[in-house]
Amino acid sequence: MKRTLMLAAMLLAPxxxxxxxxYDESMYYPGSFNWxxxxxxxxxxxxxxxxxxxxxxxxxxxxxxxxxxxTTALAGDFEFLTRDLLVKPPKFxxxxxxxxxxxxxxxxxxxxxxxxxxxxxxxxxxxxxxxRLTPAARDALIERVTDxxxxxSHYAFAAVPKAMSLMDDQPxxxxxxxxxxRFNGLxxxxxxxxxxxxxxxxxxxxxxxxxEGVAQVVAHFRTMLADSTRYPSVMPMTAAVxxxxxxxxxxxxxxxxxxxxxxxxISDILASPTMSRDQKRSEILxxxxxxxxxxRNVMEWGHWHMMGEMMGGVGKMGxxxxx
Amino acid sequence: MFRIIFGLLALGATxxxxxxxxxxxxxxxxxxxxxxxxAWPIEYRAFELLAASTxxxxxxxxxxxxxxxxxxGLFRNAMIGVKLPVRMNDGSGLAGPRAYAFYNFNAESPxxxxxxxxxxxxxxxxxxAGERATVAVKAIATRSWGRFRxxxxxxxxxGSAADRPAVEAAPRWxxxxxxxLISIRHSTLLLLEVRTAQHVAGSTLEWTTAAGVRHQLTPxxxxxxGVATTVGRAxxxxxxxxxxxxxxxxxxxxxxxxxP
Numbered sequence: 001m002k003r004t005l006m007l008a009a010m011l012l013a014p015x016x017x018x019x020x021x022x023y024d025e026s027m028y029y030p031g032s033f034n035w036x037x038x039x040x041x042x043x044x045x046x047x048x049x050x051x052x053x054x055x056x057x058x059x060x061x062x063x064x065x066x067x068x069x070x071t072t073a074l075a076g077d078f079e080f081l082t083r084d085l086l087v088k089p090p091k092f093x094x095x096x097x098x099x100x101x102x103x104x105x106x107x108x109x110x111x112x113x114x115x116x117x118x119x120x121x122x123x124x125x126x127x128x129x130x131x132r133l134t135p136a137a138r139d140a141l142i143e144r145v146t147d148x149x150x151x152x153s154h155y156a157f158a159a160v161p162k163a164m165s166l167m168d169d170q171p172x173x174x175x176x177x178x179x180x181x182r183f184n185g186l187x188x189x190x191x192x193x194x195x196x197x198x199x200x201x202x203x204x205x206x207x208x209x210x211x212e213g214v215a216q217v218v219a220h221f222r223t224m225l226a227d228s229t230r231y232p233s234v235m236p237m238t239a240a241v242x243x244x245x246x247x248x249x250x251x252x253x254x255x256x257x258x259x260x261x262x263x264x265x266i267s268d269i270l271a272s273p274t275m276s277r278d279q280k281r282s283e284i285l286x287x288x289x290x291x292x293x294x295x296r297n298v299m300e301w302g303h304w305h306m307m308g309e310m311m312g313g314v315g316k317m318g319x320x321x322x323x
Numbered sequence: 324m325f326r327i328i329f330g331l332l333a334l335g336a337t338x339x340x341x342x343x344x345x346x347x348x349x350x351x352x353x354x355x356x357x358x359x360x361x362a363w364p365i366e367y368r369a370f371e372l373l374a375a376s377t378x379x380x381x382x383x384x385x386x387x388x389x390x391x392x393x394x395x396g397l398f399r400n401a402m403i404g405v406k407l408p409v410r411m412n413d414g415s416g417l418a419g420p421r422a423y424a425f426y427n428f429n430a431e432s433p434x435x436x437x438x439x440x441x442x443x444x445x446x447x448x449x450x451x452a453g454e455r456a457t458v459a460v461k462a463i464a465t466r467s468w469g470r471f472r473x474x475x476x477x478x479x480x481x482g483s484a485a486d487r488p489a490v491e492a493a494p495r496w497x498x499x500x501x502x503x504l505i506s507i508r509h510s511t512l513l514l515l516e517v518r519t520a521q522h523v524a525g526s527t528l529e530w531t532t533a534a535g536v537r538h539q540l541t542p543x544x545x546x547x548x549g550v551a552t553t554v555g556r557a558x559x560x561x562x563x564x565x566x567x568x569x570x571x572x573x574x575x576x577x578x579x580x581x582x583p
Contacts, residue, residue, distance in 0.1 A: 020429035023400050023437065027368040030573035035542050053507070085508075092510045092539050095346045098470045099507065108430040148578070277433075 021108040024155070028119045029148035033133065033141065037125035041211075044197065044218050048122070050089035051190045054081050055114070055263065056099035058183065062270035063103050063280070067179065070271075074183050081186065082225055103270075106277060107284045110266060113155040113292075117259040120149045121194055124252060128201035128210075139248060146252045157258040158294035159251035161304040166290060166297055167235070167261040172275070172283070176267035184267070185231025189318065191260045192236040193221040195253070196321030198245035203322040217321050224318060235260060236317040240308030243320065250301065257304075262291045347371075347571055348512050348539040349505060351474065353441075354390070354491075356535030356549025356565045357516040359474045359501035362437035362465035364402040364425050368573060370395050371404075375547075375567030382559030387411040388418070388490050400427040408491045410451040417449025418488045436466035443493060451489040457482035459493030474501045476518075484523045494520035501533075510539035514549070522557070529555035535565075545569045 028034075038045040057077050061070045096111065097104040104111050123145045127138050150156045168174060177184040200213025224230045238253040239246040246253040269275065269283050290297065308314035351361040355375055365371045373392040379385065389411055394404035406421040427439040441461040447453060461478040480493035487493070499518030506512070516533040535549025548566040 020432055020435060023363060023427050023430045025363070025366040025396075026399070027366040027396065027573050029578065030575040038542065090508050090510065092542060093346055094507045095349050095505060097467065098349075098505050101467050101469050102433075105431050105433050108432075 023108075024112055026116070026152055028116075028123060029145045031141065033126045033130040034123065035126060037122065037129040040129045040131075041125075041214055044214055045122075045125070046089035046091060047086060047193065047218070047221075048089075048118070049091070049093055050081065050086040051194070052094050052096055052118070053085055053090075053099055054186065054190065056094070056096040056103075058187070058267065059103040059270055060100035062176070062267065063100075063106065063277070067271070067273060071180065074180060078183055078186060086225060106281050107266075109155070110262075110284050110288050113157065113262070113288055114259065116149065116152055116155040117157055117255060120145060120252070120255065124249075125197065128198060131207050142249050142252060146249070146255070149255070153292070155292075157255050157262065157291050158298070159255050160294045161254045161299040161301065162258050162261065162291055163297040163299050164261075164307075166287070167264050170265075170268075172268045172272045173265075174268060176264070176271040179271060182228050182231075185228055185233070186225075187263065187267070188232040188235055189221065189224045191263070192224070192232055192241055192318035192321075193217070194260075195236060195238040195242045195245070195256055196221075196318070199242045199321035202244040202248065213322060220319070220321075230318075232316060232318040234311045234316045235264060237304075237307040237311065239305045240311075240314040240317055241319070241321050244322075246305070254304065258291050262287065265291075346510070346539070347543075347569065348510055348537040348545045349503075351501075351503070351514075351537075352392075352394075352569065354565065355567055355569065356537070356547040357499075357501055357514050357533045357551070358497075358518050358531075359476045359499040359514075359516050360441075360463060361472070361474050362427055362439040362463045364400060364427050364439070365394055365396045365571070367396040367399045368577065369571055370573060371569055371571050373567060373569040375565060377563055377565040379561050379563040381556075381561045385412065386490070390491065401425065408451075408488070409449075410490050414450055414489065416451050418490045419445050419448050419452030421445050421491075431465070431467060436464040439463040439465075445488050445492065453482075453486045453488045453492070455482065455486040457486050457488075457493065470505045470507070472503050472505075474503070475499070476501075492522070494522050495524060496521045512537040516551075526557070527555050529553055543571050 058074065061073045061077065065073055124142055127133065127141050130138070133141065146159065150159055196217050197214065200217055201210050204210030204213045238257050242253065265287050266284055269280050272280065275283065308317065314320055350363055350365065351359065352373060353360040355373065371394040375390045377388045388408055390406055390408040392404060392406040394402050396402050402425045404423050408418040408421065410416060410418055421443060423441060423443040425439060425441045427437065429435060429438055431437045441463065443459045444456055445453060446456045457480060459478055459480040461476055464475045466473050476499045478493060478497040480495050497518065497520040499516055501514055501516035503512050503514045514535040518531045519528050521528050531551050531553040533549055533551035535547060537545055537547040540546050546568055551563045553561045
């Protein structure tokens with residue numbers, strides 16, 4: 001009898017869980033290029049582990065605390081990030097769900113979509129850092145890992161530029177950047193580095209020049225980090241900050257812009273004082289579906305390439321990574 | 324046998340390049356280093372090669388077991404694997420090859436923990452194996468509380484005690500509750516566990532307390548170690564130590580489009 005009950009419970013479990021999010025962890029595209037960036041450029045690579053923490057703690061604060069307490073907590077988090085964690089970032093990726101447990105439970109698919117896009121970010125760094133690859137082989141592999149990324153269609157952001165109105169002109173839009181100016185600037189400085197780091201690999205003609213270029217871009221980021229008045233005042237767009245990379249791999253660049261827009265969209269939704277948690281989850285999942293859709297609310301590629309000028313100049317975005 | 328074990332280890336070494344990993348230290352495997360596991364499978368299309376060693380001191384002497392294991396993320400949220408436990412001291416030999424399947428139903432939600440089920444088959448084969456194949460099933464739940472997580476495992480073994488292997492046999496009934504605490508900055512996990520098991524119908528329950536640690540050594544390599552004490556066991560109280568390594572990798576040829 002006990003055995004029958006136990007087996008029945010196990011067999012019935014799927015039927016009892018139809019509306020639950022799936023765990024859905026996937027391996028990213030394999031190849032010997034993986035981990036080359038961490039191996040060759042550990043100081044730069046480890047910064048991204050700190051960025052993950054910053055994104056995670058931000059979402060947890062916005063979701064779980066009222067505005068005034070969130071502001072106070074984020075002020076402390078800002079100090080921790082800029083004076084400690086980003087000064088000496090973790091060696092390996094962090095388990096974000098340990099930093100943002102409430103958010104992860106609320107919007108697991110969105111967390112997975114970010115993780116999947118962050119893996120693509122890292123793989124492209126790895127490919128650029130792998131000096132064993134010829135430029136042609138490297139470029140072919142970047143397209144291939146982008147294809148592998150897009151094949152995971154449940155979580156892949158569209159490979160075409162989505163309209164900026166999705167980030168700026170919805171009922172919930174722009175609340176976070178207005179209420180948390182400094183923390184928003186920090187997030188945008190992350191995004192500047194995340195796309196800007198591709199440029200020295202394309203601009204440098206020798207391994208030494210590429211290494212020097214990476215060091216200069218990281219140094220520029222650290223200059224921004226030390227002085228919040230130098231943070232980007234508009235969202236860094238890949239085509240403006242990293243024009244060489246955007247020309248070489250426009251699909252990948254558009255994915256990263258859509259990822260970064262989605263970061264801002266979720267910040268705004270979480271900062272909303274009028275939405276319930278259920279409404280926030282529903283809105284996040286709705287926006288995620290929109291940002292994955294390559295056929296609606298898209299921007300002309302020509303417009304996308306001009307975003308630097310259209311948004312007030314690339315200087316407001318932190319500047320071109322490698323002038 | 325040892326050729327098989329070393330062959331598996333060599334396979335992992337040669338496929339070392341690609342990897343998800345980096346936070347695998349937080350992905351608990353059964354017996355690594357405590358019996359409880361979490362409700363999360365390895366990533367879809369990832370392989371995980373594990374090598375664990377357990378040393379046990381009993382009233383009658385000592386016993387050591389080496390267990391190589393290979394797991395694979397066969398589908399989303401599902402993994403399969405094989406184990407080859409080998410008893411290394413008196414009566415040394417293979418304790419029957421094992422195969423298992425693991426399926427996760429859901430991510431954690433505001434109302435539900437992560438829930439998974441697992442089925443293991445211990446097959447005959449080897450001097451320390453059972454006479455017949457035996458089956459065990461396990462239900463797993465994981466709930467997180469920030470940096471702290473709890474894991475509840477409930478298991479049931481089918482088949483007679485005489486058919487079970489001499490080492491690492493699934494109990495008739497088993498239950499475990501474990502908690503872990505993560506150090507994000509140091510990529511380390513600390514674990515505590517209490518578990519109970521009944522091996523034969525009507526026998527007294529054995530109780531075990533265990534502690535362990537898992538640490539990410541490289542993006543693809545996790546080191547673990549643990550200690551456990553058991554009371555109520557038929558052969559007397561025991562103390563055991565376990566340590567091991569796990570290595571995650573993938574094979575590009577299995578990807579659509581093949582190797583780069």
